[in-house]
Amino acid sequence: xxxxxxxxxxxxxxxxxxxxxxxxxxxxxxxxxxxxxxxxxxxxxxxxxxxxxxxxxxxxxxxxxxxxxxxxxxxxxxxxxxxxxxxxxxxxxxxxxxxxxxxxxxxxxxxxxxxxxxxxxxxxxxxxxxxxxxxxxxxxxxxxxxxxxxxxxxxxxxxxxxxxxxxxxxxxxxxxxxxxxxxxxxxxxxxxxxxxxxxxxxxxxxxxxxxxxxxxxxxxxxxxxxxxxxxxxxxxxxxxxxxxxxxxxxxxxxxxxxxxxxxxxxxxxxxxxxxxxx
Numbered sequence: 001x002x003x004x005x006x007x008x009x010x011x012x013x014x015x016x017x018x019x020x021x022x023x024x025x026x027x028x029x030x031x032x033x034x035x036x037x038x039x040x041x042x043x044x045x046x047x048x049x050x051x052x053x054x055x056x057x058x059x060x061x062x063x064x065x066x067x068x069x070x071x072x073x074x075x076x077x078x079x080x081x082x083x084x085x086x087x088x089x090x091x092x093x094x095x096x097x098x099x100x101x102x103x104x105x106x107x108x109x110x111x112x113x114x115x116x117x118x119x120x121x122x123x124x125x126x127x128x129x130x131x132x133x134x135x136x137x138x139x140x141x142x143x144x145x146x147x148x149x150x151x152x153x154x155x156x157x158x159x160x161x162x163x164x165x166x167x168x169x170x171x172x173x174x175x176x177x178x179x180x181x182x183x184x185x186x187x188x189x190x191x192x193x194x195x196x197x198x199x200x201x202x203x204x205x206x207x208x209x210x211x212x213x214x215x216x217x218x219x220x221x222x223x224x225x226x227x228x229x230x231x232x233x234x235x236x237x238x239x240x241x242x243x244x245x246x247x248x249x250x251x252x253x254x255x256x257x258x259x260x261x262x263x264x265x266x267x268x269x270x271x272x273x274x275x276x277x278x
Contacts, residue, residue: 034053053178060077061075073093114179117146117180120143134165145173145174151177212224
């Protein structure tokens, strides 16, 4: 019994560890996002452009299109296996022969160019052409433009430019708000506080006026909310300003006073009788 119990416990432990590793691997893959893309020339700027597209990761975008007499289904995935094809970023499926799958571009050979409201994603190293473009490898260009009303738009095929000797490409378009510029508020904290203060004062004045007029039935200046309080505040403010700002005593200076009749009567009367001739 002991001989068989050890391997059984060991096998259970091994299976448990295997399941845990598989789950961890799936979690890591799910959280890789744009990091799964391998840039042709690794740079901080291109990596930042790719990071803008993080909301689009791990999603297949499909579109049907007719080129000439042939009908195809195109599948695009950002930094992931399009249609389940390993390494393929964009694939082409022939509707007449669904098993015929052509890899247009691989996410292991990526180039990302970004502007203020757009991102150009280029997948290189697709399957080679049979008779066009000097039998060079296919290349997919996905133009992702800003659309504030669209989380993830519909993939559209614009053109396949293969009537040249080199640098042929497939061009796709996709709208998404993930590449839209972030709108930053230009209001400072002080401005926001002032706006809130003005709004509160307006609500107080309008609400108080309506209450005094419609509920209390006040007329004239009494319609102003808390009229008696604000009048008293105004008087106190004026008194305080008068007390602080004036530098001299407010007592009246002595004014000029004329002589009274009593004072004139008390003065001795001068006589000039001795000046008359005898």
